Amino acid sequence: MPSKDEIHNYPTTHPKIKEWLLKLTPNSQRDYIRQIIDFERESKQTLEQLLSQLNTSHNPTLILNEIRTLIISTNANKTNSIQILSYYAIASFFKYYGYRLPENPIKHQEPDQNKRKYTKPELQSLHQFLPQPLEQLFTTIGSDSGLRGEHIIQLTWDHIQYDYNNRTDSIYLQFEPRFRKGRKKVGYTFIGTRSRQLLNNCIEAKIVRTQPHAKLFPFQLKNIRQIVTRAKAKARLDPNIPPLHGLRYTFKAALESTTPTIDSNHQKMLMGHFNDTQSKTYADREITILRNEYERAYHQIDYLNNAPDTTQQLSTKQTEQQDIITKLNQRLQNLENTLAQRTNDDFIQRVNQLLDQATHEQRMQFYEKIMKNLLTEPNASKLIQWTKAPTITTPQENKPKPIE
Numbered sequence: 001m002p003s004k005d006e007i008h009n010y011p012t013t014h015p016k017i018k019e020w021l022l023k024l025t026p027n028s029q030r031d032y033i034r035q036i037i038d039f040e041r042e043s044k045q046t047l048e049q050l051l052s053q054l055n056t057s058h059n060p061t062l063i064l065n066e067i068r069t070l071i072i073s074t075n076a077n078k079t080n081s082i083q084i085l086s087y088y089a090i091a092s093f094f095k096y097y098g099y100r101l102p103e104n105p106i107k108h109q110e111p112d113q114n115k116r117k118y119t120k121p122e123l124q125s126l127h128q129f130l131p132q133p134l135e136q137l138f139t140t141i142g143s144d145s146g147l148r149g150e151h152i153i154q155l156t157w158d159h160i161q162y163d164y165n166n167r168t169d170s171i172y173l174q175f176e177p178r179f180r181k182g183r184k185k186v187g188y189t190f191i192g193t194r195s196r197q198l199l200n201n202c203i204e205a206k207i208v209r210t211q212p213h214a215k216l217f218p219f220q221l222k223n224i225r226q227i228v229t230r231a232k233a234k235a236r237l238d239p240n241i242p243p244l245h246g247l248r249y250t251f252k253a254a255l256e257s258t259t260p261t262i263d264s265n266h267q268k269m270l271m272g273h274f275n276d277t278q279s280k281t282y283a284d285r286e287i288t289i290l291r292n293e294y295e296r297a298y299h300q301i302d303y304l305n306n307a308p309d310t311t312q313q314l315s316t317k318q319t320e321q322q323d324i325i326t327k328l329n330q331r332l333q334n335l336e337n338t339l340a341q342r343t344n345d346d347f348i349q350r351v352n353q354l355l356d357q358a359t360h361e362q363r364m365q366f367y368e369k370i371m372k373n374l375l376t377e378p379n380a381s382k383l384i385q386w387t388k389a390p391t392i393t394t395p396q397e398n399k400p401k402p403i404e
Contacts (some may be wrong), residue, residue: 002037004348016048020096025182027150032089042074047093054099067094068102080109088183115240117249118143122237123303129231134207137198138217138224142247143192143303145173146255146271149225149244151186154179155216157209159193164199170294171196172287180272187272188287190294194302254300260299266293 002010009035011018017036036155040046050067057063071090075083083106091101123143130136141152155173163171169183170190179186202208208216217224228243242249249326255267268274269290299305358366 002034003339004203005307006037007033014046014048016051016097017093020093023096025178026375027180027184032092035082035086035089036056036093039071039074039090043070045070047090051094052100054094054097060099064094064099064101068104084108115242115249116238116246116268117253118237118246118303120240120303122235122241123250126231126237129234130227133198133202133205133218135220135224135231136229137195137202139190139228140195140198140303144195144242144301145189145248146187146248147173147189148184148248149221150184151175151179152395153219153221157214157328158212160216161201161210161212162195166236170291170298172291185272185274187270188290189270189272190291190300192294192298194304201394238399250303251301255297257300258297262293262297266290270294283348293340 007030010022017033021032022104024032036091050063054063067090071087072083075086078086080267084104087101087106089106091104094101116260120239123139127136130139138152141147141155142149145152159175160171162174170192172190175186175187199208203210208214219227225243232239232241232243252267252271255270256260266289269286270293294301354366
């Protein structure tokens with residue numbers, strides 16, 4: 001297995017590899033370089049030498065078939081996932097320079113069907129053997145969001161800052177576009193109440209920093225994997241549960257268990273199972289919809305909620321009751337408005353009738369009384385309109401003008 005220094009320094013001495021790597025994400029670069037170094041050591045040939053043979057050959061197809069055979073024989077004793085990753089990395093390199101390797105005969109094997117998710121009691125038991133707050137935060141974010149371990153490790157304060165400071169419900173994880181390229185994409189996902197509570201505790205204890213670009217977790221992926229594996233063993237949990245990926249299985253199962261069913265496309269967006277076209281044309285405009293779907297599923301996601309079905313029933317009942325209250329309030333408001341309108345109209349009509357029957361002196365006395373009390377009346381605007389409507393003249397104004 002190549003060391004970190006070997007992986008880091010490899011592109012500097014291989015210019016063709018370095019150029020190709022520029023189009024890949026940092027995670028893909030590390031994974032691919034590791035496979036290429038292993039391949040070159042065991043095959044005793046470099047990819048740049050093979051590329052040179054292709055460039056000078058009169059029959060590139062023959063050379064490509066030979067490269068395929070060389071890859072398969074070199075990786076014969078490796079795991080299925082490593083065989084596929086190695087072939088994919090090498091094929092990507094040659095594709096960049098205009099050569100397409102034949103289809104890989106090694107097909108992906110479905111993972112052991114015994115591998116499964118954590119149940120909620122198992123997650124609760126696991127946390128009892130994770131005494132450090134950051135370890136609990138890591139696993140809670142994993143089950144709350146469905147993120148892969150390699151992406152949780154890269155979380156920074158910038159990814160959670162906006163919703164943490166401006167909302168009280170779920171927190172949208174604002175990953176940069178680079179996280180949505182390559183084979184393993186980050187979903188348009190969230191973290192919920194449990195993660196927020198643990199974040200609050202970690203911030204108060206000053207073990208999570210809230211400065212821009214500050215990483216949430218100081219450890220490496222292999223270290224947290226070992227920590228969770230040890231906690232699993234102490235809790236005597238099923239060894240078929242993958243220590244970190246089991247958290248992702250748990251999240252996926254929660255989405256699938258929610259009723260009414262969450263739209264399959266929304267599930268894919270939350271999990272990161274989408275192609276680049278979808279991510280560019282669909283996801284950025286639908287965060288509100290995805291948040292609603294996530295909130296609807298959270299009673300299933302929350303590992304401390306041991307009665308999610310009951311919680312959903314209560315939530316549904318509460319929503320129905322709130323809808324009824326809203327409708328009743330609206331009807332009451334409409335009735336009040338109608339009654340007020342009728343009362344105002346009747347009042348004005350009655351006043352007009354009295355004024356028609358009143359003498360000039362009675363009209364003036366009534367007008368003066370209205371003007372004194374106008375500002376204290378609840379229907380002042382109506383009365384103002386009324387006071388402007390009639391023209392009340394005095395006898396002096398009715399005198400004829402003098403002849404000039």
